[in-house]
Amino acid sequence: RVGAEAAVLREPAHIASGERVAVLINVAKPDELAAIDPAICDGIGLVRTEFLFSSPAGLPDEETQYRAYRTILEWAGDKPVTIRTVDAGGDKPVAGLTIDGESNPFLGTRGVRLSLERPAIFRLQLRALARAAEHGNLKIMLPMVTVPSEIDRAAALLGAAIEELEAEGIPCRRPPLGIMVEVPAVAVVPELFGAAAFFSIGSNDLTQYTTAAARDIAAVAELGDAGHPAVIALIRNVVEGAAKLGIDVSLCGDMGGDPQLLPALMSAGLRAVSVAPPLVGRVKLALARISGEGA
Ligand code: PEP
Ligand code: MG
Numbered sequence: 394r395v396g397a398e399a400a401v402l403r404e405p406a407h408i409a410s411g412e413r414v415a416v417l418i419n420v421a422k423p424d425e426l427a428a429i430d431p432a433i434c435d436g437i438g439l440v441r442t443e444f445l446f447s448s449p450a451g452l453p454d455e456e457t458q459y460r461a462y463r464t465i466l467e468w469a470g471d472k473p474v475t476i477r478t479v480d481a482g483g484d485k486p487v488a489g490l491t492i493d494g495e496s497n498p499f500l501g502t503r504g505v506r507l508s509l510e511r512p513a514i515f516r517l518q519l520r521a522l523a524r525a526a527e528h529g530n531l532k533i534m535l536p537m538v539t540v541p542s543e544i545d546r547a548a549a550l551l552g553a554a555i556e557e558l559e560a561e562g563i564p565c566r567r568p569p570l571g572i573m574v575e576v577p578a579v580a581v582v583p584e585l586f587g588a589a590a591f592f593s594i595g596s597n598d599l600t601q602y603t604t605a606a607a608r609d610i611a612a613v614a615e616l617g618d619a620g621h622p623a624v625i626a627l628i629r630n631v632v633e634g635a636a637k638l639g640i641d642v643s644l645c646g647d648m649g650g651d652p653q654l655l656p657a658l659m660s661a662g663l664r665a666v667s668v669a670p671p672l673v674g675r676v677k678l679a680l681a682r683i684s685g686e687g688a
Contacts, residue, residue, distance in 0.1 A: 394457045398674030406677040408659055417473075417647040418675055419645055419675035423461060426468045427631075429670050436472035438593065439534070440465060442479050442518070452514060458521035466529030473530045475593065475667075477573065478518055478547075480504045480536035483598075484609050485504025490514065499607060500605035503535025504573075508602040509546055514665045519554040526566035534593060538572040538579060544588040566623020575599045575646075584636025592635050593667070600624050613675040620657065621650035629661035634660075643667055652679035 406414045417438030420426065445453040445461055453461075466474050482503025490511065495501035505661040508515040522533055535547050537635075548570055574580050575595030583592065585609040596619050603624050606617035618624075628644070635642035642663065648654045649666030652675060653666045656668065659680070668676050 394675075399679055401681070402674045404428070405410065405435070405675065406680045408680050409636050409681045412664065414659070414680050415643065415665040416673055416680075417475075417643065417645075417665065418670045420465065420670075423465050425670065426465065431469055431472060431499075431648075433670075433673050434472070435665075436530070437465065437469055437474040438665070440474065440476040442477060443481065443487070444481055445484050446481060446490065450678040451556070452487075452489055453517075455517045455521045455524075457598050462521060462531075463528045466525055466531055467499065470530055471530055473532060475532045475571070475632035477534040477536055478508055478515070478522075482507050482558050483537075484608055499601065501559060505535040505543050505547060506537060508535075509543065513644060514549060514556045515547075515550060516554055519551050520558060520565075523551065523555050523558060523567065524563060524564040526568045527564050528665070529687055530575055531566075531568040532571055532591065533568050534573060534591075536570050536573045537576060538574075538586070539576045539587075540578070541588055544570065544572060545588065549587070565582075565591060571640075573598075573645075574642075575602070578603050579628065579654050582632050582661075583631045584637055586634075589640065589642075590641045591640050592631060592642040593634075594628055594631055594642065594644040594646065594663075596624065596628070596644055596648045599627060599646065600648075603627060619646065619651070619656050625657050625661060628658065628663065632662040641665070650676055652676070655679050659683045659685040 406416045415437045416436040418434045419439040421441040476595035482491045483499045569590035570591040571591035571596040574592045575598035600619045604617050643665035645667040650668035650672035
């Protein structure tokens with residue numbers, strides 16, 4: 394199988410009907426990119442920026458963030474790169490940023506909720522991203538969106554950051570602003586989220602919130618099954634909602650890398666997945682055997 398994977402690794406992915414499927418990669422530690430050939434993927438579907446926020450030296454300044462984002466964009470060349478604003482909280486506590494002592498951090502102030510609570514910190518990340526956007530095909534993504542007004546508030550802060558940079562004479566660009574669809578409140582009524590430039594389904598959190606089985610509690614891992622028909626139905630609803638809105642939709646949760654679950658995703662109409670880099674070959678091989686019928 395290793396030989397078969399190697400043969401398709403640098404080829405564009407298709408399902409058996411010949412329809413093209415975009416296969417992008419998830420990045421959590423950008424140091425890994427040096428050893429990866431950009432030709433294996435259609436871009437980066439998710440950069441988890443928490444790596445910048447976990448240094449014992451404290452929260453990252455604008456320059457540190459700008460350099461990190463720029464390096465990733467330069468690696469990708471013309472290919473799209475979706476960088477997610479910091480998703481602190483829940484399973485990803487950050488000293489000096491997340492709120493201690495919440496009774497249930499997964500249902501608390503995490504992701505974009507926390508960024509909107511801490512606009513001074515959010516501002517630095519948005520400035521760094523707008524500056525880095527000069528160096529590639531950048532999209533910004535908000536985690537844990539629950540209501541449309543969160544997109545409006547983040548968009549206003551992005552606009553303000555860009556106005557500041559322009560007034561300071563610092564080169565920058567306004568990237569498209571999209572959202573993770575990982576809270577059921579969004580997946581049930583995606584058509585209300587037309588303010589987003591794109592959707593990326595976060596199946597890890599969407600599964601935990603739909604099944605009420607925490608992703609970090611091993612005893613309920615079997616219930617937290619991304620293949621649950623309710624999760625698949627929500628994904629289909631998101632794909633259909635995106636089509637009605639005329640926006641792109643992809644999936645960046647772990648189920649996109651699971652050959653057992655890819656047929657259900659293709660049947661739900663999905664045609665873009667973002668997976669861990671070591672899974673790219675396996676995913677491309679698995680896709681080639683899927684009819685995609687039912688979409
Ligand atoms: C997800 O929730 O599916 C996702 C991709 O984000 P994370 O695993 O970082 O929460
Ligand atoms: Mg998530």
